[in-house]
Amino acid sequence: MIQDTSQQEKSMIRKLLESAVKMDCTDIHLCPGATPHVRIDGKLEAVAGDIISVEQIDGIIAESADSAQISELKKSRRLSFSFAITGLGRFRSSIYSQRGSFAVTIRIMPHKIPTFESAGFSPEVENIVSKTHGLILISGTGAAKSAALACLLDVINQSKG
Numbered sequence: 831m832i833q834d835t836s837q838q839e840k841s842m843i844r845k846l847l848e849s850a851v852k853m854d855c856t857d858i859h860l861c862p863g864a865t866p867h868v869r870i871d872g873k874l875e876a877v878a879g880d881i882i883s884v885e886q887i888d889g890i891i892a893e894s895a896d897s898a899q900i901s902e903l904k905k906s907r908r909l910s911f912s913f914a915i916t917g918l919g920r921f922r923s924s925i926y927s928q929r930g931s932f933a934v935t936i937r938i939m940p941h942k943i944p945t946f947e948s949a950g951f952s953p954e955v956e957n958i959v960s961k962t963h964g965l966i967l968i969s970g971t972g973a974a975k976s977a978a979l980a981c982l983l984d985v986i987n988q989s990k991g
């Protein structure tokens with residue numbers, strides 16, 4: 831896991847995550863041979879800076895994943911896991927093999943669960959969530975599926991009180 835120490839020199843991943851949180855990004859995309867990219871308001875944007883090397887990606891993986899996760903990554907060539915950094919936030923990472931090396935995508939998980947109103951749900955959705963039987967599918971190619979799911983689960987949990 832990422833160490834949360836007060837080192838004078840912050841790690842590359844810590845700097846990237848701090849910047850992404852400040853910019854209100856939803857995702858960070860890191861691929862060897864390219865500059866970092868972030869997703870803001872559903873649009874992927876390049877971040878000014880140096881091109882990411884294979885060694886930097888390997889360092890980010892070593893810093894964010896534990897030994898069991900790294901072992902799984904070596905076997906399956908892909909890995910998804912969550913981690914948290916005190917004072918900064920929670921993150922969900924996907925690491926996958928791409929062109930002989932690894933690429934990393936990190937989703938920034940919001941601390942605050944959105945309300946029905948802030949998530950933009952109609953009253954009909956709240957009615958559906960109040961049902962005692964059934965299945966609700968949340969899908970799509972855009973952003974906010976995790977936030978929508980968190981909102982719906984929060985409403986269900988509150989109603990079960």
